[in-house]
Amino acid sequence: MHEMSIAEGIVDIALQTLAANKGRVIHAIQLRLGVMSGVEPDALQFCFAAVTKDTAAANATLQIEMVPLRGRCLDCDYEFSVADYVFKCPRCKSIAIQTITGRELQVASIDMD
Numbered sequence: 001m002h003e004m005s006i007a008e009g010i011v012d013i014a015l016q017t018l019a020a021n022k023g024r025v026i027h028a029i030q031l032r033l034g035v036m037s038g039v040e041p042d043a044l045q046f047c048f049a050a051v052t053k054d055t056a057a058a059n060a061t062l063q064i065e066m067v068p069l070r071g072r073c074l075d076c077d078y079e080f081s082v083a084d085y086v087f088k089c090p091r092c093k094s095i096a097i098q099t100i101t102g103r104e105l106q107v108a109s110i111d112m113d
């Protein structure tokens with residue numbers, strides 16, 4: 001389950017930020033998670049609860065914002081949302097598609113005192 005190491009990474013960032021700001025407690029962490037990041041949100045929540053135990057983030061909530069999948073056609077520059085993982089340009093039918101969003105795994109903000 002790679003969600004465990006991801007959860008550890010998130011908590012590391014949060015605790016470092018907390019220390020850098022001389023804070024005491026973390027209330028919430030907002031995470032941007034792409035639908036194609038390969039991370040299972042429920043599993044991540046479970047791991048988050050486990051790795052925050054006995055830390056300054058023990059009572060923190062992990063707020064996950066799912067980022068939809070968008071692609072750009074490399075042939076005609078058209079941008080579109082990718083449905084059902086069909087990487088095909090709706091305008092020119094090209095399959096040369098670059099993923100613009102949907103792979104994010106990013107701590108957006110941290111609420112702390």
Ligand SMILES: [Zn+2]
Nearest residue numbers: 073076089092
């Ligand atoms: Zn196109």
